[in-house]
Amino acid sequence: MSGQSIVLIGFMGTGKSSTGRVLARLTGLPRFDTDEMVSTRFGLPVSEIFAKFGEEKFRDAETEALAQLADGAPAIVVTGGGIVLRGENVKKLRALGRVVCLEADEETLFRRISRRATRPLLQTENPRATMVELLRVREPLYRGVADVRIDTSSVSHDEVADAILKSIGQL
Ligand code: S3P
Numbered sequence: 001m002s003g004q005s006i007v008l009i010g011f012m013g014t015g016k017s018s019t020g021r022v023l024a025r026l027t028g029l030p031r032f033d034t035d036e037m038v039s040t041r042f043g044l045p046v047s048e049i050f051a052k053f054g055e056e057k058f059r060d061a062e063t064e065a066l067a068q069l070a071d072g073a074p075a076i077v078v079t080g081g082g083i084v085l086r087g088e089n090v091k092k093l094r095a096l097g098r099v100v101c102l103e104a105d106e107e108t109l110f111r112r113i114s115r116r117a118t119r120p121l122l123q124t125e126n127p128r129a130t131m132v133e134l135l136r137v138r139e140p141l142y143r144g145v146a147d148v149r150i151d152t153s154s155v156s157h158d159e160v161a162d163a164i165l166k167s168i169g170q171l
Helices: 016-027 034-042 046-053 055-068 087-096 106-114 127-145 157-167
Strands: 005-010 031-033 076-078 097-103 148-151
Touching (some): 005 127, 016 031, 031 034, 034 046, 034 076, 046 055, 097 127, 097 157, 106 127
Parallel strands (some): 005 097, 097 148
16 A cells, blocks of 8 residues: 655646645644755755756755655655656655645746746756756656646645645545
């Protein structure tokens, strides 16, 4: 039997971190965020890990952080947008529990992502084109692993959290 955690996946800017905080408050479950775990391990923000050690090292640490989580201990698990790129991660996400994919339309995503310059993958000459290309590659991966998909484009984090709990029968 698979785990009982609620696992949030989805592209940058879909609201995984904020929704994860609301879910932890509503359910009383502990929250684990793979970006935070990796950041703590290196003692650096994610953008500096990319700059100093490169994406591959970040991905290795991300896979290790995910692997540390216990399948049998219910939690709110928040992941980075690239977690679905490795097959071993996808297997682990499924083992942890219900996988919820947060989505938003392209316009909304770009507006949210542009608010902060902390996303290393989008520090390119044409961030919008880069975003569109990443979305094209990743959307099938997110959809392939998700048990539930929620459009966050025009709703608050509280509403997203409620919708998640309803859809998985915990509210
Ligand atoms: C990444 C998303 C980021 C972070 C890193 C790589 C990605 O997390 O893990 O910058 O590949 O999409 P968020 O999705 O929380 O922004």
